[in-house]
Amino acid sequence: MTVQRRLVLDALQRARHHTTADEIARQVRARHPQIDPSTVYRNLEALEDLGYVTHTHLDDRVTRWHRADVERHGHLVCRRCGSEQEIPLRTLEPLGRRLRTEQGFRADLAHSAIVGICRECAP
């Protein structure tokens, strides 16, 4: 556990959840400008391998990072207005069970948000 790795973890601790790697890099570099962004990116991956952090995919492009100990949950993202909504994993579990029994596939349904049109944007 190096200094750099500690700083990445601290920044992640401070930001409540769903932070981008870029944002973390910015925070770390605000206090320690000599730390390279690539170090932050690499440490997020390393910390994920070690089980300290996880990432999810909310909207189409950016990866969001958070501590591994926060409660897991699903996401609904509206493709029209961009709103993000959290839903309990319980809602997704029936599908998880089905994929497990029918395909032998162990789905991680919290990993990617479900894209669609939210109630407010529906015609």
Place this chain on the structure above:
Amino acid sequence: MTVQRRLVLDALQRARHHTTADEIARQVRARHPQIDPSTVYRNLEALEDLGYVTHTHLDDRVTRWHRADVERHGHLVCRRCGSEQEIPLRTLEPLGRRLRTEQGFRADLAHSAIVGICRECAP
């Protein structure tokens, strides 16, 4: 419908499905090197707005493009071995209905692959 747009559509027609924008740009530029990659990217978006093409997200990072007239289906991607498996949308429909009635959310369950561990990689 400009020449460039036609070429992008043709390249997409030729590649069976799940092509990357980068690959399409490469193909188009093989014959017409003066066409800029940014034009390809912009045209994929434009063609999507026009309803000719769609994109999905398979593994974590790259966007995959395909013609809009191919049958829609879900994807299971193994995070360990990277294998991709197609599943009928029918399997995902119960969840779609549930999100619709409980949250008023119209989910597009073909848009993002479901990530997990496939049968072969399971311990």
Place this chain on the structure above:
DNA sequence: CAGGTTATCGCAAGTTCTCGCAATAGCGGC
């Protein structure tokens, strides 16, 4: 605690995709 092995770091260059802008091509009305 010295010596060697391995992991990690900072830097620089490379990828892939995005954006702003001036030039231009397509297109409808005359």
Place this chain on the structure above:
DNA sequence: GCCGCTATTGCGAGAACTTGCGATAACCTG
């Protein structure tokens, strides 16, 4: 066909990562 308007293009710059590499720090092992 010509004119003017708008959409589209190529180009250059830039954002957001990724990768290769030599230097350095961490960590065994005796």
